[in-house]
Amino acid sequence: MRVAAEGPMESVDQWDDFVSSRYEAGKEKEQFRNYRADANPGVTEFYRQNHALQTLDFVLAKKAEYGSRTKARMSIQEAMDFLNTLVDDSDPDTDLSQIEHLMQTSEAIRAGGHPRWMIAAGLVHDLGKVLCLWGEPQWAVVGDTFPVGCAYSDKIVFPEFFDANPDSRNPLYQTKLGIYEPNCGLDRVHLSWGHDEFIYRVTRDYLPEPAQYVLRYHSFYAAHREGAYDYLMNDRDREMFQWVRTFNPYDLYSKGAARPDAKALRPYYEDLIAEFFPPKLDW
Ligand SMILES: [Fe+2]
Ligand SMILES: [Fe+2]
16 A cells, blocks of 8 residues: 655655755855745645744654654665655656665765765665654655754744744743753754654664764755854764765755666665665664
8 A cells, every 4th residue: 555645745755856956056055045936835835834843842752752663673675665655646657766766866876986884875865754654744754954942043944934833932942052052962952853863763773973974964954055053063063064965965966867777786785785784673
């Protein structure tokens, strides 16, 4: 049975497409301010929900709910096949759209001559979207991530939508640092809940630190693209974010690449998966 992700977008890919149009190669910084033109009504409504509903309490509740990782026991391949059961209304002919994006990303990283851990990170980076298949709405799975429990940066897209977030009326959460200490390190900061934090938690025991950063912060555009929230980062974060920045273009711009021949590539990826991951992981 195929299941759709609940929410205003025809598919969660519409959010990914919006981000890549926002940061289209060659676009001037100036044009970032006009990103609204690239957002269709579904994407705009998606951000309205995401910004209104991602509160600190919500994030803590989701971390508690998924922290025990008892939703499933699956291999990486099984998770890829499972994710592919997500309905994509916008592209009914592309039955392999989810796996394709993962393999286009990993293949582009491989062609770029990067280390095997980064290829592995590319292959699994969006597997956290299986959250949709466990009933999580789009606004709790995708979207630019941002810290909760402190003031919202105006470098986050659609910052005006935060007015509807109950946290914006809690003075404790609306100072620059909010509940955090200066340069406390991102590991102590709660970001909005979604597929990044979830796949980081599922895979962190098996991947080197740079890969963990890539998975955990790949949607934290306000930080890795716009330079916001430096006052929450420590030196380790700054050092590791170079890898997040190296990874990001492969995620954003590999979509138009040739369709990967999943069958021909299978032996390579079976080896790669076996190199990093156990036969089954807890999700
Ligand atoms: Fe992603
Ligand atoms: Fe992606």
